[in-house]
Amino acid sequence: MHDDSTDRIFDEIVEYPDPEIKRRYNRLVGLEVMKARLVKEAMMRLQPSSLEDWSQRHFKESLPALAYFQRRPPLFVLAGDVGTGKTELAETFGDEVARKTRIPILLHSLSLTARGTGAVGEMTRLISAAFGILKSQAEPVANDTRANAGHILLIDEADALAQSRESAQMHHEDRAGVNALIRGIDDLAEGRRPVLIVMCTNRLSALDPAVVRRAAATFEFTRPNAEQRRMVLRYAFPEHICSESEMTRIVELTGESSKLGVGFSFSDLTQRLIPSVILAAYPDHGISGDLIGTIASQTKPTPAFTGE
Ligand SMILES: Nc1ncnc2c1ncn2[C@@H]1O[C@H](COP(=O)(O)OP(=O)(O)OP(=O)(O)O)[C@@H](O)[C@H]1O
Ligand SMILES: [Mg+2]
Incomplete structure (x- = not known):
């Protein structure tokens, strides 16, 4: 399919580190807990060897529990009120990860036009293509090594894509799109690929429960105190x-x-x-x-x- 359609799947790809993005990240107020969690998860995902070292150091073995950690979907949901920093955090934390790990990170934002033109099969095809591209770029990382590069897949305004399949008005085609999304998430998780998926939404309740269940963490953003x-x-x-x-x-x-x-x-x-x-x-x-x-x-x- 590529050329033409690949162009439309992602917005311009951002590469970290980048000084301007660091400035934006540092300016975010009140998001310390979420920042720390996202950065830590990304670091562990990109450097399985450091997790392995930790396990060996403390337990003199590779803990069986590590396998559960590594096979968990690397999905994070940023939910909450308008203008509270969801998109800003999603677009900037990769910079901190790149600086801490010294591994270059790429941000792939699923573009709004990827929501499709409504043609039957379009959304499903675009979602599958997006995950396909990520899979081909993000090589699996073995236990004893580190990734050469990390990837963040940002799905902003995710309610438009991951609407609950339970909703009665949902078109058959949209359901297929959600299924493709779930398959893509599971597939990346199983493959131990150096990818984090971040979804932002104003309406957590509108997201499909099967998508929310897969999230490693859901963060609630609120207005400033x-x-x-x-x-x-x-x-x-x-x-x-x-x-x-x-x-x-x-x-x-x-x-x-x-x-x-x-x-x-x-x-x-x-x-x-x-x-x-x-x-x-x-x-x-x-x-x-x-x-x-x-x-x-x-x-x-x-x-x-x-x-x-
Ligand atoms: N925690 C924060 N600290 C400082 N500035 C912030 C914070 N959150 C948001 N801002 C400011 O508000 C602007 C808009 O934030 P952002 O786009 O991240 O909102 P959002 O939560 O994604 O909203 P929406 O749900 O409408 O998409 C940012 O560019 C930034 O200037
Ligand atoms: Mg936003």
Whole structure:
């Protein structure tokens, strides 16, 4: 099939390490637990020999339990509200893995157009082709060695692909697509290939239970608490621009309230509030705590994601 269709399966492939991506990864606030887990899992997957060494060191044998670990589907589900860092984390943690292991990592994002044009058989064919390409690139890694390269398969907005087969309205063709996805995940797991699959979704409940069951971990992303909002805002507006007491007021203004309901999401801060402040000040004025507070009180947080 290739040439033409291969082009459409993945967005542009990203290679880590990359200094710009490191900067984005470091700027993520409040995701320490998820960062540590993803990086550790990837490291263990890429360097089976280090797991083997650990087993030998502590138990003087290769623990039978290791086989269960290695054959588990390397699938991670990042779920939660809009603008909370799911895509940003999925697109950047590979950089940290590449730096820690000194193994180059490639990110393959299943492109939106891979969702198909609706033609019968299209989605199934594209999913199978995506897994086929990964399989051909990611050679199995034996117990006593390390991978030459690692791969991350990112399936963003995964509910569009992995919708529950239980859902009554689901078209027969979509069911076949989910089945292809499950087969692809199992196949990569069995093959001990240096691949991590990351799925992002706003609606965990819409994902097929068979897909969710396969996940090694499911992470729940939420809007920032007061301390996290302060970190993001402080990074943008240091103390010489906005005093501590003004900042406290802005942190409150951007939080949950009976008037607004939910508080600001991370993206409400980084993609709306902060740029709006700059727009309001440029080119004739400076930025003050007052200005930030005024803009914050005029900005409405994105409503919580509630499904359709
Ligand atoms: N934890 C965070 N710390 C700092 N900034 C964040 C964080 N999460 C999100 N942002 C900011 O919000 C922007 C959007 O985040 P991202 O695209 O990851 O959201 P998302 O969770 O994928 O949302 P959606 O469900 O709408 O796709 C990021 O580019 C970043 O600027
Ligand atoms: Mg996203």
